[in-house]
Amino acid sequence: MADYRQYFQAVLRPRSEHAVEEFFALSGRYSNFQKETCFIRYLARYDYKGVLERLGMWEKDDRARQSGYVYVPALARQPDQGALETYIKLYNGGKWQLPFRFENRILEEAFETSFRETLEAFHRSRGRAEESIVRNFAVKLLFWIDQYFPRLFVSTQKISSFPKFACGGVVKLPEYLFLCLLYRMGCDVLYVSESQDVGLEDPELLGLSVVVEGPDRPPRPVVVSTPVSTPAAPPPAAQQPARRPVVTPPPRRQTSSPPARESRQPMPYEELAKLASSVVMLQVFDDQNQCYKTGSGVLINSSGYILTNFHVAAGGRYYGVLLEEETEVFYTNELIKYNQDLDLAILRMEKRRAPIPIYRGPEPLVRGQKVVAIGSPLGLFNTVSDGIISGFRTVGRRSMLQFTAPTSHGSSGGALLDVYGNLIGVITAGFDDGQNLNLAVDYQSILEFARGLL
Structure with a gap:
């Protein structure tokens, strides 16, 4: 497809309260199997929920679906176990077969070329050549193609309906490359995030899309009055150009702040064990x-x-x-x-689970404080034990917690929790010659190390 980034950068404002409406109003020209296509990364900020609501309304419109408009809150994570084998066979060790085909040979060749370039971009951006990593990405790509291409390209003979794809959720390298594939195939793409941009730093890939930022303040409340009488007829189309409706979301409700740590009750051991x-x-x-x-x-x-x-x-x-x-x-x-x-x-890993929050204060840890350790000592999966903080040590650069909860080989890397369910340390070492002399890297070192990933 044709590269029209400069054109859309001129059309789109760098800040906009109505990016959804502007996105759907864009309609690039199509001729000689080339289409003007845009790829927008929209940082919605305060209006994130309102933007998603408006996208959901567009997606429910019958005309939108017939035109190839698709909105998903987030890209589907991965196929279920039964379907996974199907996509692995489609990949066939790199001799892939695409699960969607265009009737027009020119479009089909463009599709095959774009798929190959997407795999190459993944390999180049990762800088790693392991076949298993490339295969896992290719399987995801084939799965997403199977999920979304039939809904976007309602005509496989000629792209005449101007397909549009919008999504939210977390977008990192695999997701972003799929959006790039859609963009290369003539699909307008809108990615909406609340505050953080896509999770990659490749300037060449990021250059395929345009950043638009939402307002840096909450939307103003809007009072809409309903007329009782029949509204007057609109002026003729020749006098007033057609415009897409703007749906203004209700103002965000103010929620109360979470209770301070001191006001919470310690969790019973049965609840801590569920972590x-x-x-x-x-x-x-x-x-x-x-x-x-x-x-x-x-x-x-x-x-x-x-x-x-x-x-x-x-x-x-x-x-x-x-x-x-x-x-x-x-x-x-x-x-x-x-x-x-x-x-x-x-x-x-690809599997998702709820995380354990890392302790952030405000009160410092103290000697004698109760703790719970969870790990797999000697291969005994997720054993739970309790004890107290018995001291604070410094080993090299590491700030360590000494604690008494029993651990053994295999517990390393496990969780040391306070009685509120916060991660205060990562179990690191124990002394075989001592009784209940165990160490954990403390939460301050963890926060320093994991900065940007929490």
Whole structure:
């Protein structure tokens, strides 16, 4: 498709309260199998919920659906286990077969070329050549094509209905590349986020889209009166150009601030033990696909990021992740970040679970404070024990908590919690010659290390 970024940068305002309406009003020209296409990243700020509501209203319109307008709150994460094999077969070790076809041969060739370029862009941006990583991305791409292309390209002979795709949710490299694929195929694309932009730093890829920012203040309340009498007929079309309606969202309600930590009641141990659903057991595999050690990890955000020890993750070719209430093992080779001095590392998996919040004060931790440890000592999955903070130590650069809750080999990377369910430390070490002498990297080191990923 034709590159018209400069044209749309001139048409779109850098700040707009009505980006949705402006997006749907854009209609690029189409000739000789080329279409003017736009790709917008809209930072909605205060009006995020209102924007999503307006997008939902457009998507419900019958004419919009017939024209190939699609809105999803977030891209579908992954196919279920039964469908996964289908997409793996479609990928066929790199000899892929696309699940959607255009009747027009020129469009079909453009589709095949764009798909190949999207795989190459992923490989180039990641800078890693592991076949399993490329395959996982290709499977996602094929799944999204199967989900959304039939709804967007209602005509496979000629793109004459000007398809538009809008989405919210978290967009990182795989999601962004799929949006780029849509853009290359002549689909207008709108990505809406509340405050954070897409999660990548590749200037070449980011250059395919245009940033538009919402207002930096809440929308003003609007009072709409309903006329009793029949409204006058609108002027003829020749005198007044047709405009899309603007739906103004209601003002955001003010919510009360969450109660301060001091006003909350400590959680009973039965409730604290339920947080084990956000603590994982890690299997570390070598180049011969053998699991040669195990450890623990803690989910620290809703995007599948797992905090563990560096000494647990070090040397692994890939990792198996065991979760409570799941019968299958989830595998990943994504080591996102590590720091040997702090003995911390972060892995990422595709499976999503609620994270454990990291303690942020306001009161400092004190000796004698009750704590709960959750880990997988000696491979005993998610064992829960309790104790107290018995001291504060400094080991190299690490600020450590000494605690008495029993741990053993395999607990490393597990969670040390306060009685309010906050993560105050990552279990790191124990002394075999001492009784209940255990150490954890404290929350301040964790916050420093995980800055930007929480």
